[in-house]
Amino acid sequence: MKKILAVLLAAALAASALCACAAKGKSGTVSTNGSTSMEKVIGALQEQFMSDNPGVKVTYDATGSGTGIEAVMNGTCDIGLASRKLKDTETGLTATTIALDGIAIIVNADNSLGDISLDQIASAFTGETKNWKDLGGDDLEISCIGRESGSGTRDGFESITGTADKCVLAQELTSTGAVIEAVKNSKNAIGYASLSAAQGQAGIKILTVGGVECSEATVLDGTYAIQRPFNLVTKDGGKLSDAAQAFFDFATSKAAAALITNAGAVPTAK
Amino acid sequence: MRKRKAALEQLMRMVFLLCGIVSVAFVLLISVYLIIAGLPAIREIGLWKFLFGTKWAPTFSEPAYGILPFILTSIYGTAGAALLGVPLGVLTAVFLAKAAPPRAASLLHTAVELLAGIPSVVYGLVGMILLVPAIQRLFGLSSGACLLAAILVLAVMILPSIVSVSENALRAVPEEYEQASLALGATGTETWFRVSLPAAKSGVAASIVLGLGRAIGEAMAIIMVSGNVANMPGLFRSVRFLTTAVASEMSYAAVGSLQRQALFSIGLVLFLFIMLLNAFLNLVIKKGGGRR
Numbered sequence: 296m297k298k299i300l301a302v303l304l305a306a307a308l309a310a311s312a313l314c315a316c317a318a319k320g321k322s323g324t325v326s327t328n329g330s331t332s333m334e335k336v337i338g339a340l341q342e343q344f345m346s347d348n349p350g351v352k353v354t355y356d357a358t359g360s361g362t363g364i365e366a367v368m369n370g371t372c373d374i375g376l377a378s379r380k381l382k383d384t385e386t387g388l389t390a391t392t393i394a395l396d397g398i399a400i401i402v403n404a405d406n407s408l409g410d411i412s413l414d415q416i417a418s419a420f421t422g423e424t425k426n427w428k429d430l431g432g433d434d435l436e437i438s439c440i441g442r443e444s445g446s447g448t449r450d451g452f453e454s455i456t457g458t459a460d461k462c463v464l465a466q467e468l469t470s471t472g473a474v475i476e477a478v479k480n481s482k483n484a485i486g487y488a489s490l491s492a493a494q495g496q497a498g499i500k501i502l503t504v505g506g507v508e509c510s511e512a513t514v515l516d517g518t519y520a521i522q523r524p525f526n527l528v529t530k531d532g533g534k535l536s537d538a539a540q541a542f543f544d545f546a547t548s549k550a551a552a553a554l555i556t557n558a559g560a561v562p563t564a565k
Numbered sequence: 566m567r568k569r570k571a572a573l574e575q576l577m578r579m580v581f582l583l584c585g586i587v588s589v590a591f592v593l594l595i596s597v598y599l600i601i602a603g604l605p606a607i608r609e610i611g612l613w614k615f616l617f618g619t620k621w622a623p624t625f626s627e628p629a630y631g632i633l634p635f636i637l638t639s640i641y642g643t644a645g646a647a648l649l650g651v652p653l654g655v656l657t658a659v660f661l662a663k664a665a666p667p668r669a670a671s672l673l674h675t676a677v678e679l680l681a682g683i684p685s686v687v688y689g690l691v692g693m694i695l696l697v698p699a700i701q702r703l704f705g706l707s708s709g710a711c712l713l714a715a716i717l718v719l720a721v722m723i724l725p726s727i728v729s730v731s732e733n734a735l736r737a738v739p740e741e742y743e744q745a746s747l748a749l750g751a752t753g754t755e756t757w758f759r760v761s762l763p764a765a766k767s768g769v770a771a772s773i774v775l776g777l778g779r780a781i782g783e784a785m786a787i788i789m790v791s792g793n794v795a796n797m798p799g800l801f802r803s804v805r806f807l808t809t810a811v812a813s814e815m816s817y818a819a820v821g822s823l824q825r826q827a828l829f830s831i832g833l834v835l836f837l838f839i840m841l842l843n844a845f846l847n848l849v850i851k852k853g854g855g856r857r
Contacts, residue, residue: 436707443793443813444624445824460625465708465803466792469813473789480698483707 322350323538329356329363329376332447333525335558336394337376340546343554347545351538364388367528373539375528378451390526393546394560397490397514398452398521400502401475403482408432410503413520417456419485422463427483438465440477440486451523452487475499487521490514491559514561525560596836603833606630606826615830621795621805623814623824630827632810632834638798639807639838642712642787643780646719650780651773653720654727655762658769661728662735663757674732681725689789692718697790704801710792712804718786723776730775734768735761767849774846781838784808807835 327337334357341353358366360377364385367375381390400416402408408431411419418424420439428434441464442449448471453459465484468474471492478484479498490509493501501509504520513519527546529535535543545551552562607615610630618631657677661670692714701709738761746756762769784806792803793813805813811828818825 438707440708444622445814445816445818460622464794466710467794467803467805467813469788469793469816476693477710480694481701481708483701 323352323536325351325353325374325536325539325542326372327353327355327363327374327376328358328366328372329528330360330378330447330525331357331445332378332396332451332523333376334447336525336555336560339554339558340542340551343551344542344545348538348541351541353542364528367530370530370533373535374543377526377528378447378523379454380524380526381528387531388528389531390524390528391543391547392524392526392563393551394525394555394562395514395522396451396525396560397509397511397519398448398455398487398523399490399493399509400485400487400504400521401478401493401499402485402502403478404498404500405482406432406500408502409500410506412505413456416485416504417458420456420458420463421461433482435483437485438481438483440464440466440468440474440484442474442487443467443469448487448489452521455521455523489559490561491556511561515563599829599833599836602826602829604830606823606830607833609823610827610830615827616834619797621810623818623827628823630823632807632827632831634795634797635805635807635810635831636834638712638791638804639781639835641798642715642719642791642804642806643777645712645716646723646780647773647777649716649720650723650727650776654724654772654776655731655769657724657728658731658735658772659757659762662732663761664753677725677728680721681729685722685783685786686789688718688722689786692786692790706801708792708803710790710803711801712791712798713800715787715791715804715806718790719780719783722783722786723780726775726779727772730772731765731769734765734772737768738764767852770849771846774842774849778839778842778846781842782808782835784812788812807831807838811835 327341334355337355341355345351345353355376356363356366356372360379363372363375364377364381366372367388368385375388377390378396381388400411406427408427411430415424415430419430419437420441422439424430425437426434427437430437439462441452441462446469453462466477468477471488474486474488475493475496478486479496490511493499503509507513507518507520509519509521514522527543529543547564549564552564555562610618615630615632616636617633618629619633620629620631621634622629657673661673661677665673693710696714696717697709699709700706700711700714742760742764743756746760747753751759787806788809791806791809793805793809794803795805795810796802798804811831814824815828818828
């Protein structure tokens with residue numbers, strides 16, 4: 296028994312020594328800056344990484360994707376966080392996708408509609424289409440349920456459907472749970488929520504968008520339209536500090552996948 | 566022995582003083598902080614545009630920071646709750662203090678007290694799951710989360726303070742007044758409405774103002790039933806109150822942004838409203854007391 300314990304201990308020590316090598320010196324600060332939507336994912340990674348490497352401090356400023364990208368360009372942070380693709384004007388940078396975030400379009404379980412197109416979503420949420428029958432459903436008024444301004448899910452939904460600043464909502468709720476509850480209680484409702492939160496909920500139905508079902512598989516292969524990447528943005532040619540490189544490697548590793556899933560996103564590491 | 570007693574007395578006096586100072590310090594701290602935190606955004610946006618702007622859109626590409634919809638919603642919501650809650654509450658108090666047989670009175674009294682002890686989030690939850698769908702079905706709306714739902718929830722929430730304070734005021738009316746009225750041939754109902762209630766006027770008024778204070782400061786229950794869209798108020802429209810405006814955006818507003826500062830300014834406006842209500846309450850109580 297004691298022998299087994301000793302062997303295990305030795306193995307653990309060796310493993311931790313290896314880890315230490317990867318982080319080299321195990322000290323320093325990694326500053327990340329950017330997307331508020333990535334808060335949960337980065338928070339989970341940050342916590343695990345800092346407990347694995349007690350000497351390293353990982354900081355996270357939730358400022359928004361644009362600010363994060365700008366910060367990497369100016370060199371005021373090590374790793375930028377962007378919950379969108381880089382724009383053509385944002386050059387000299389590399390975006391590494393660590394996860395994908397699928398946004399499910401949900402309606403009441405009694406809604407007869409099964410599929411909706413991106414254009415139809417936009418016209419419903421901007422108030423152009425007011426009745427479900429115009430989308431091929433029952434003769435019922437549409438009531439759109441959204442999230443409060445500043446929410447990452449709202450930002451993602453509106454930027455993909457092109458409805459930013461134009462949504463006419465019946466309810467503006469402050470959590471994913473509240474949106475799901477409201478949709479469950481109203482036949483008229485349509486709302487959006489992170490895939491991981493909407494999956495498996497009774498009383499609601501996840502619509503297919505343009506004929507594509509919203510699932511981890513379709514988000515991962517890119518066929519499901521309402522999704523966005525969670526990117527780590529780094530400067531081309533610039534060299535990351537050892538600590539930052541270690542965090543980058545950890546975030547893109549398979550070991551991080553479970554943490555990312557727990558945080559509600561679809562990990563891309565293979 | 567006597568000396569020790571005196572010393573103890575002195576010590577206790579200091580403890581009381583300290584407690585008094587601590588509570589006053591909290592009030593001062595909160596007031597000063599709210600003013601310091603709330604003023605910069607008002608200065609940047611402009612007082613007129615802030616108070617009387619009808620559009621709230623802090624995250625749009627062209628942001629707008631008008632809180633008139635919130636102010637009006639808070640006023641309408643509180644007034645609506647008072648319209649429903651005051652008659653119900655005052656009449657319940659008359660029943661409890663005058664008309665009810667003792668056993669029924671004690672039962673009802675316990676029930677009303679229980680109502681006061683229910684946490685506001687439970688009111689919200691019940692409202693969200695029962696009231697909102699019911700309103701939607703009853704009025705054939707596309708969404709039942711509206712000002713009406715919030716008013717109904719608030720009306721129930723302010724009942725306990727109206728009932729218990731009014732009841733106490735009614736019980737304090739000298740029995741001779743009522744006996745004199747009855748002896749002159751007035752019926753019970755006439756006596757309660759013509760003699761007891763007017764005599765207990767200031768207490769009843771205080772109970773109403775207390776209820777209003779609770780209604781205007783409530784956030785948790787109504788955030789769950791009012792829909793939270795920054796519309797100008799309408800009975801069947803989704804609306805946002807001063808309180809819920811702060812509560813719903815605080816968690817996501819970026820630190821140091823104008824949006825966050827504006828939320829503090831909304832807090833300041835709400836604070837002023839409640840100060841006004843309190844000043845009014847003091848006036849009512851003082852006036853009533855002077856006459857007695």
